[in-house]
Amino acid sequence: MIRHTALFGLLLAANLNAMPLLAADGEGGCAVKRQVLQEKIDAAQQSGNTRELDGLRRALGNVDAHCEDASLHEERLASVKEAREEVQEREKDLREAMGTGDQEKIAKRQAKLAEARAELQQAKAEASVDQ
Known part of the structure; x- marks a missing residue:
């Protein structure tokens, strides 16, 4: 649970809109988190925002490693x-x-x-x- 709280803090620190990350669909919350993070990564790449990109990639790695x-x-x-x-x-x-x-x-x-x-x-x- 601490890992998820830390992940949530990291996502907020990365200046993300946290509500879509908390939404879930039929596949579950973790799949939605992955999808939203990937979309944010794509947008950060297009805008050349390397600082945000680094944070988003770390967040995606944490979701992949710890989200259940x-x-x-x-x-x-x-x-x-x-x-x-x-x-x-x-x-x-x-x-x-x-x-x-x-x-x-x-x-x-x-x-x-x-x-x-x-x-x-x-x-x-x-x-x-x-x-």
Whole structure:
């Protein structure tokens, strides 16, 4: 799981749009990751962007070496669980802030809760494409 997290970080660092990499089709998430990376490699070659090309090639090598659809699905389910826990924590923080009556604190907690809920929705969407 750490390898996948590191891979995801590398992909983000390479300035990729991560959402298509997380989508899956009938063949599974790893095949989609490979295809998207290859398309990005082709585009980087055409534009002569050697820095991006190096990062993309490393990312493709990591996908080839470490990506397994079953572990990818487990990782996505774990992300949903973590996101649910984060939402629960943010709801608790908001309740506590409401108890103080401090409007600035309440507004901050509401924003953090909204962000956590959005992350939960994204995690659920990513996990549902595996089913």
